[in-house]
Amino acid sequence: MKPYYVLYTKKRCQYCRKAINLLNEKKQPYIVTDLTKNKEIMQEIKSVFKHDTVPIVLYVDKENTTLDLVGGYTELRGLFESQEQSVLVEDA
Numbered sequence: 001m002k003p004y005y006v007l008y009t010k011k012r013c014q015y016c017r018k019a020i021n022l023l024n025e026k027k028q029p030y031i032v033t034d035l036t037k038n039k040e041i042m043q044e045i046k047s048v049f050k051h052d053t054v055p056i057v058l059y060v061d062k063e064n065t066t067l068d069l070v071g072g073y074t075e076l077r078g079l080f081e082s083q084e085q086s087v088l089v090e091d092a
Contacts, residue, residue, distance in 0.1 A: 001064050004029040005076075008045050008056040011036045015073040016055040022073070026080055 005023060009016035009032055023030045035042040035054075046052055049069045057070040070076050 001062065002029060003062045004031065004060050005070070006030065006058040006060060006067070007032045008042065008054060008058075009034050009036075010042070010054050013054050015053075019055045019057055019073040019076050022077060022080065 005028060007016070007019055007023075007030055009020075011034060020030070020032065035045070042054075045056060049056055049058070051069060051071065053072050055072055057072060057076045059068045059070050060066070061068070070079060
């Protein structure tokens with residue numbers, strides 16, 4: 001199975017929308033779970049991943065054996081920027 005992202009979001013969250021838009025722009029597969037009405041679950045997820053804000057972005061590897069915390073929108077954007085820089089360096 002192809003790698004993909006998992007996002008935990010809340011409604012009216014501009015960074016959640018930005019993360020989804022970025023994944024669409026980069027043509028990356030993802031699953032979104034809106035936890036606006038599930039505050040207890042959201043608190044548990046925040047606690048498990050030690051990440052206090054939304055979105056919480058996770059990466060599932062190609063073997064689907066690991067679930068790694070990317071962070072929020074800023075970290076996701078940084079991940080793609082660093083990948084693009086790596087490609088530019090390799091092409092030079």
